[in-house]
Each structure stands twice: as structure tokens, then as C-alpha cells.
Amino acid sequence: MxxxxxxxxxxxxxxxxxxxxxxxxxxxxxxxxxxxxxxxxxxxxxxxxxxxxxxxxxxxxxxxxxxxxxxxxxxxxxxxxxxxxxxxxxxxxxxxxxxxxxxxxxxxxxxxxxxxxxxxxxxxxxxxxxxxxxxxxxxxxxxxxxxxxxxxxxxxxxxxxxxxxxxxxxxxxxxxxxxxxxxxxxxxxxxxxxxxxxxxxxxxxxxxxxxxxxxxxxxxxxxxxxxxxxxxxxxxxxxxxxxxxxxxxxxxxxxxxGRLNPSYTVTSKRKLKQLVDEGVVAGWDDPRMPTISGMRRRGYSPEALRKFCEMIGTTRKDGVVDVAMLEFAVREDLNENAPRAMAVLNPLKVVLTDYPEDKVEELTAPNHPSREDLGERVVPFTREVYIDADDFREEANKKYKRLVLGKRVRLRNAYVIEADEVVKDDAGNIVEVHAHTIPNTIGENPEDGVKPKGVIQWVSAAHGVPAEVRVYDRLFNHEAPDKGDGNYMDHINPESLSVITHAVLEPSLAKAEAEQGFQFEREGYFVADRFDHSSDKPVFNKTIGLRDTWNG
CATH class of the missing domain: 3.40.50.620 (HUPs)
Incomplete structure (x- = not known):
């Protein structure tokens, strides 16, 4: 570089x-x-x-x-x-x-x-x-x-x-x-x-x-x-x-x-200290903070920050830089370098009724679609798996590319399945989906020539690892919080952090090192928390979302 x-x-x-x-x-x-x-x-x-x-x-x-x-x-x-x-x-x-x-x-x-x-x-x-x-x-x-x-x-x-x-x-x-x-x-x-x-x-x-x-x-x-x-x-x-x-x-x-003034950001030390002192954030290294230590904990790489500084250049003029440029540099770096893995943030159990109860199939999956040097990993496949609840509907139009009753979808790096029925609780909520596998479909083409509607991530229910996932967004919801109406504290984004305590990860992620980043398939880029992550209690922070190219 x-x-x-x-x-x-x-x-x-x-x-x-x-x-x-x-x-x-x-x-x-x-x-x-x-x-x-x-x-x-x-x-x-x-x-x-x-x-x-x-x-x-x-x-x-x-x-x-x-x-x-x-x-x-x-x-x-x-x-x-x-x-x-x-x-x-x-x-x-x-x-x-x-x-x-x-x-x-x-x-x-x-x-x-x-x-x-x-x-x-x-x-x-x-x-x-x-x-x-x-x-x-x-x-x-x-x-x-x-x-x-x-x-x-x-x-x-x-x-x-x-x-x-x-x-x-x-x-x-x-x-x-x-x-x-x-x-x-x-x-x-x-x-x-x-x-x-x-x-x-x-x-x-x-x-x-x-x-x-x-x-x-x-x-x-x-x-x-x-x-x-x-x-x-x-x-x-x-x-x-x-x-x-x-x-x-x-x-x-x-x-x-000219100094760097990103949009949706404040960089005054006094104001950053106020955010810390008043408990708006969890400290100077909170992943929502524009501090270097905060961005590091968020999962930004030093290469991405240096690339961003190159992109904006060095001039004699002060001005506001669109924070989207920083996010672009971060996303580009992670897209090229982050290994892929599967995580289910809102689990819904799927029972594959035709699959043997005691069978465990060890499937291999590439760690990156275009980086052979990043190798492969083993993903256990079993009769019961978790998918994301948003990836299933009883009925849907043709634009919906995920699992629907009577329709087929591919489980990433595994079988094509077809949904048969649902199990609901007394309140009418879907708590389980029953489906069956289409044999010999680990590959690109189902045996009967019928292509699935889409591809979704999954995790073995027996082998999945419970984890805490912290989903971060911009700390401010105003493009210029320093110059907007009212005090800059009035522009705090109330949804800048949500914590998911029931996420389930594929087993390989329990072995992740602190600060190691991944792309969770179809969810975004995440990093093992610098301080809180351990193999016994995995904790991942959302770094940034994927490109907005999927319309499912």
C-alpha cells in the first residue's frame, strides 16, 4: 500500500x-x-x-x-x-x-x-x-x-x-x-x-x-x-x-x-469525555466512539483506516467528509480479507424429518469464496438445525428468496431442503419447521433439476455455540450533530446498540481469537470482542453491514 x-x-x-x-x-x-x-x-x-x-x-x-x-x-x-x-x-x-x-x-x-x-x-x-x-x-x-x-x-x-x-x-x-x-x-x-x-x-x-x-x-x-x-x-x-x-x-x-471532520460524528475531546462521563457509551473504547481504540474494538482494521486517510487526501481546506467513505474503506477491506462463517442471530429450529436422528455429517466449507489461501473448515450437519426466523414464511410472493412451505431453499454448503409443515405454540407463533432434504444435492444442481429459491445460513442445533452478539449502529442520527438544532446530545441514536443474547454460531467460531473478524453469511461483518470474547463465552461485535445488493 x-x-x-x-x-x-x-x-x-x-x-x-x-x-x-x-x-x-x-x-x-x-x-x-x-x-x-x-x-x-x-x-x-x-x-x-x-x-x-x-x-x-x-x-x-x-x-x-x-x-x-x-x-x-x-x-x-x-x-x-x-x-x-x-x-x-x-x-x-x-x-x-x-x-x-x-x-x-x-x-x-x-x-x-x-x-x-x-x-x-x-x-x-x-x-x-x-x-x-x-x-x-x-x-x-x-x-x-x-x-x-x-x-x-x-x-x-x-x-x-x-x-x-x-x-x-x-x-x-x-x-x-x-x-x-x-x-x-x-x-x-x-x-x-x-x-x-x-x-x-x-x-x-x-x-x-x-x-x-x-x-x-x-x-x-x-x-x-x-x-x-x-x-x-x-x-x-x-x-x-x-x-x-x-x-x-x-x-x-x-x-x-485541513482537519478531518466526518459526518455523523463529534471529535471534540470535551464532548467525547462527556459521552463517557455521562454513561452514554461504555468507555473511551466503546465501539460506537470515533476513538482509534473504539474503532479497533468495532473491528475496523488499521489497513482500512490508513486507506481511508489516503482516499480523502491532504488539502488546505477544512470540510466535512462523508462517513460513508470510511464505511466503504472498512467494508472493502473486510470483503477481501475476512473469513466467512455462519451465525444465526434469531434462531428458528428446523427438523429434517427424513434425516437420521443420530447421524452427524462433517461437511467442508471454504473460508472465503476467492481466497484459497484462507483454507476450509468443517461444519457438522445434523437432523436438527437452526435457521434465522426471518428466513422462513408460511406464504410469500415470488420475490421472497428464502424458505417457504412447499418451496425449496439451499442450506449454505449443504443440502437443498423443502419445507413441509410448521409447529406453533398456543399463541400461534411458529416454534419449529418440519422439512425434508432433497438427496444428492450437496453441489450446485439438485438431482431432479429443480433449482432452489435461494441460499440461507444455518447452524447445527446439537453443535451450535451460544453467543452474545452486540449490534452497533452510528452513535448519532444527525449528519452534523454539532451544528444541528439543539445540543449535540439531543442527536444520540437510541438504537445505536442492541444486544442479542440468544445467537447461535457454527462451532469454529468458538475458537476465534480476540479481534479476529469474520463475515457472518448474509448478516454482515463481525469481530470477536477485544476484551470480553472467550471460547467459553463468545462475544462478537457487529463491525458493519454487507453491501445493499440483496433484495430478498
């Missing part, structure tokens, strides 16, 4: 940089903040950064921008590493952390103070907002902006020593309070946070902001192309200002691309 996304303007920039001699090696980085689980938008960023490095024989760093310890945790760090590896990428060298550079960043902050380009400010948050101005009105200089270098150095050292309360002081860059770019209006570089850090413990009580740390981290690591999403475009002048005003060894350049 070519890992360079289609229509990738960034690849054109890199090619020009090579031609002009501006770079001799491409170094990119994926810099997540460890404050949540990665989602489908991050999968796009991962594929862009790692893909560009791979395509150009370069290197990509994995760096955690851990400058906000209040919202970060080791759990998120571990989950992010697992997601990147699962997607099939490997970062260069060791995992990197912004916190590893805290001393160097502080030294550079001191340098800016010494150059008269940074100052300690005492404005509180409300006052700072007032002084900052608006999009149409310039800001005002802080009354602390003209402190002497000596005073600022003293106050910064005392901030570092923990003398002041949180919110009492911040360190700000001295740029231009009248700039039309709000990010350039004396942005905060350091704030006081008296909380332990998951990497540095209690060594620090002041922490750099993302805007101050990010570009310098890139410079330390020798990043050549710092690629981020389009919302950081207005931050680029600040990124460049810090690089230009500090004695850094390299000068990375920032480039922005």
Missing part, C-alpha cells in the same frame, strides 16, 4: 525543499497532548506525519506535549502509544516528552527576559481579557509591561521557586498589543500550576504554554516540517517569532492542513 495520501500538497512542498537544497532529510513529528484518547482526526494526523516521513526516507518522532499536567495522565500516554503502533507506524528512537525539555525552555524564557522581550505580568485573568482587546479593537499594554529586566528576572526566579500563588503572575512575551492577530498580543509563556507532573513529579511549579513550547521542541529535535491542522494557522506567526528570537540550532517550518 502506498502510504502517501492522495492529493497531498505537503508532499509537493517537501519535493520542492529537496530540489532547492533546503533539506537533506525529512523529520516530522506527531505531538499529541496526553489528555485523552486519540480519535479519527488524530488517525489522519498520524498518517500524514508518519506517512510523509516514510515516503521520503525520513524520520517521525512521537512527542507528548505534556505541558498541562492537570488534565494529563499515564493512561492516555500508554493508549496513544498503543494506537500509533496498532496503526502500523513506528516512531524514531525513544518516545519524547516536552517535559524532558523543561529546563531548556526555562533557560530560553530567561534569555527573552534578558533581551527585554518577555516580562512578568500581575494582571488576573479577568483583567487580562479586558486589556487584550477584541477582534476589532486593539489591546492595551499591561501596566507591568515596562518592568526592568532585573525585576523580571527576579520575579521569574521566584515564580519558579514557588513563592507565588496560582494565578498571581504569568510570564508574557512582549510583542504587540495592537496586532490584528490576537495570538501576538503579548501571549502567556509560563503560568503557575502547583500540581505534580506525571513525568517530572514536583520539580516544577511553573509550566510553559503549548504556544511557547511547541516550536522550540521542534527545533531541539531537528524537525524540518512541523505539520498541524488548520486551526493553528493563526498561531504560525507566534511560532516563527519565538524561533526567530531564540538561539535555537535549527529552524523548523510550520505547515497546516
Amino acid at each position: 502506498d502510504n502517501t495520501p492522495a492529493s497531498n500538497f505537503l508532499q509537493n512542498i517537501i519535493a520542492e525543499d529537496f530540489d532547492a537544497g533546503r533539506v537533506t532529510e525529512v523529520v516530522t513529528r506527531f505531538p499529541p497532548e496526553p489528555n485523552g484518547y486519540l480519535h479519527i482526526g488524530h488517525a489522519k494526523s498520524i498518517s500524514v506525519n508518519f506517512g510523509l516521513a516514510e515516503a521520503n526516507g525520513g524520520r517521525c518522532n512521537l512527542r507528548f506535549d505534556d505541558t498541562n499536567p492537570e488534565k494529563e495522565s499515564q493512561e492516555f500516554i500508554e493508549s496513544i502509544q498503543a494506537d500509533v503502533e496498532w496503526l502500523g507506524y513506528r516512531w524514531d528512537g525513544d518516545v519524547r516528552f516536552a517535559s524532558s525539555y523543561f529546563q531548556q525552555l526555562y533557560d530560553w524564557a530567561v534569555h527573552l527576559v534578558e533581551q527585554g522581550k518577555a516580562y512578568v505580568c500581575d494582571l488576573n485573568a479577568e483583567q487580562a481579557r479586558e486589556y487584550r482587546g477584541t477582534l476589532t479593537e486593539p489591546g492595551k499594554n499591561s501596566p507591568y509591561r515596562d518592568r526592568t529586566v532585573e525585576e523580571n528576572l527576579d520575579l521569574l526566579a521566584r515564580m519558579k521557586a514557588g513563592e507565588f500563588d496560582e494565578g498571581a503572575k504569568v510570564l508574557r512575551a512582549k510583542i504587540d498589543m495592537a496586532s490584528p492577530n490576537m495570538n501576538m498580543r503579548d501571549p502567556i509563556m509560563y503560568r503557575i500550576r502547583k500540581v505534580a507532573h506525571h513525568q517530572t513529579g514536583t520539580d516544577w511549579v511553573i509550566y510553559p504554554t503549548y504556544d511557547f513550547a511547541h516550536g522550540q521542541e521542534d527545533a531541539i529535535e531537528g524537525v524540518t516540517h512541523s505539520v498541524c491542522t488548520l486551526e493553528f494557522e493563526d498561531h504560525r506567526p507566534l511560532y516563527e517569532w519565538f524561533i526567530d528570537n531564540l538561539p535555537v540550532a535549527s529552524h523548523p517550518r510550520q505547515f497546516e492542513f
Whole structure:
């Protein structure tokens, strides 16, 4: 698979940089903040950064921008590493952390103070907002902006020593309070946070902001192309200002691309956290979540996600991508690679009255219609089998291609049968169908030349394995839940999950490994649950439905 996304303007920039001699090696980085689980938008960023490095024989760093310890945790760090590896990428060298550079960043902050380009400010948050101005009105200089270098150095050292309360002081860059770019209006570089850090413990009580740390981290690591999403475009002048005003060894350049916004999806970490906290979903890895771990548990493959990222390309434009494109990529991958198996989700017993009661016939079935390398499996056939209740009617028109009284149908990879009568309970519900086999019909043509109406799946009643099947649908029933009428929570799909506890599977599925995917004949694609599945208690999640080509 070519890992360079289609229509990738960034690849054109890199090619020009090579031609002009501006770079001799491409170094990119994926810099997540460890404050949540990665989602489908991050999968796009991962594929862009790692893909560009791979395509150009370069290197990509994995760096955690851990400058906000209040919202970060080791759990998120571990989950992010697992997601990147699962997607099939490997970062260069060791995992990197912004916190590893805290001393160097502080030294550079001191340098800016010494150059008269940074100052300690005492404005509180409300006052700072007032002084900052608006999009149409310039800001005002802080009354602390003209402190002497000596005073600022003293106050910064005392901030570092923990003398002041949180919110009492911040360190700000001295740029231009009248700039039309709000990010350039004396942005905060350091704030006081008296909380332990998951990497540095209690060594620090002041922490750099993302805007101050990010570009310098890139410079330390020798990043050549710092690629981020389009919302950081207005931050680029600040990124460049810090690089230009500090004695850094390299000068990375920032480039922005349009973020991935799938329809029927929200990707805000705050909103995803709310879904988890309020119990709308069962956790960050719930198969309905757009997180990478959720999609993995749903049965999406890393190859499908990477293919999807290729399909949508990399452009300079933000836009909404039809989630059907993702579903198409997933379905295409599974259609080619998923073994076939039979499962009956709504069992109805069929008794083959002419078949010996004690006979067990071991039939062979291909695991894939066009993949001989996937081999065959043995399927036991007996007098009593289960079919899906939706595959039988007492009467039906000619368009109905399944079992009808007096009509014939083929059991997949087995005999043609003909339905004779039904058994009903006191309420009039059909609880059993009696039928007979047509001899010598394991093959394509019945012996009397009469072709069956259709083909249905089945499972031996004696050998079938009880299982739990979780049927997932889209979590939201609105194409743009963030922009629809009302709160996005108003657009939760109440039918996004149904649990079937009485499904019956063919015996081979009990041996399935966790995360192994299958096509259940005529039902869709399913995966053995990553955590809950076992041979003693099979649990399968529905990944996605089949193509809509069957009109039975």
C-alpha cells in the first residue's frame, strides 16, 4: 500500500525543499497532548506525519506535549502509544516528552527576559481579557509591561521557586498589543500550576504554554516540517517569532492542513469525555466512539483506516467528509480479507424429518469464496438445525428468496431442503419447521433439476455455540450533530446498540481469537470482542453491514 495520501500538497512542498537544497532529510513529528484518547482526526494526523516521513526516507518522532499536567495522565500516554503502533507506524528512537525539555525552555524564557522581550505580568485573568482587546479593537499594554529586566528576572526566579500563588503572575512575551492577530498580543509563556507532573513529579511549579513550547521542541529535535491542522494557522506567526528570537540550532517550518471532520460524528475531546462521563457509551473504547481504540474494538482494521486517510487526501481546506467513505474503506477491506462463517442471530429450529436422528455429517466449507489461501473448515450437519426466523414464511410472493412451505431453499454448503409443515405454540407463533432434504444435492444442481429459491445460513442445533452478539449502529442520527438544532446530545441514536443474547454460531467460531473478524453469511461483518470474547463465552461485535445488493 502506498502510504502517501492522495492529493497531498505537503508532499509537493517537501519535493520542492529537496530540489532547492533546503533539506537533506525529512523529520516530522506527531505531538499529541496526553489528555485523552486519540480519535479519527488524530488517525489522519498520524498518517500524514508518519506517512510523509516514510515516503521520503525520513524520520517521525512521537512527542507528548505534556505541558498541562492537570488534565494529563499515564493512561492516555500508554493508549496513544498503543494506537500509533496498532496503526502500523513506528516512531524514531525513544518516545519524547516536552517535559524532558523543561529546563531548556526555562533557560530560553530567561534569555527573552534578558533581551527585554518577555516580562512578568500581575494582571488576573479577568483583567487580562479586558486589556487584550477584541477582534476589532486593539489591546492595551499591561501596566507591568515596562518592568526592568532585573525585576523580571527576579520575579521569574521566584515564580519558579514557588513563592507565588496560582494565578498571581504569568510570564508574557512582549510583542504587540495592537496586532490584528490576537495570538501576538503579548501571549502567556509560563503560568503557575502547583500540581505534580506525571513525568517530572514536583520539580516544577511553573509550566510553559503549548504556544511557547511547541516550536522550540521542534527545533531541539531537528524537525524540518512541523505539520498541524488548520486551526493553528493563526498561531504560525507566534511560532516563527519565538524561533526567530531564540538561539535555537535549527529552524523548523510550520505547515497546516485541513482537519478531518466526518459526518455523523463529534471529535471534540470535551464532548467525547462527556459521552463517557455521562454513561452514554461504555468507555473511551466503546465501539460506537470515533476513538482509534473504539474503532479497533468495532473491528475496523488499521489497513482500512490508513486507506481511508489516503482516499480523502491532504488539502488546505477544512470540510466535512462523508462517513460513508470510511464505511466503504472498512467494508472493502473486510470483503477481501475476512473469513466467512455462519451465525444465526434469531434462531428458528428446523427438523429434517427424513434425516437420521443420530447421524452427524462433517461437511467442508471454504473460508472465503476467492481466497484459497484462507483454507476450509468443517461444519457438522445434523437432523436438527437452526435457521434465522426471518428466513422462513408460511406464504410469500415470488420475490421472497428464502424458505417457504412447499418451496425449496439451499442450506449454505449443504443440502437443498423443502419445507413441509410448521409447529406453533398456543399463541400461534411458529416454534419449529418440519422439512425434508432433497438427496444428492450437496453441489450446485439438485438431482431432479429443480433449482432452489435461494441460499440461507444455518447452524447445527446439537453443535451450535451460544453467543452474545452486540449490534452497533452510528452513535448519532444527525449528519452534523454539532451544528444541528439543539445540543449535540439531543442527536444520540437510541438504537445505536442492541444486544442479542440468544445467537447461535457454527462451532469454529468458538475458537476465534480476540479481534479476529469474520463475515457472518448474509448478516454482515463481525469481530470477536477485544476484551470480553472467550471460547467459553463468545462475544462478537457487529463491525458493519454487507453491501445493499440483496433484495430478498
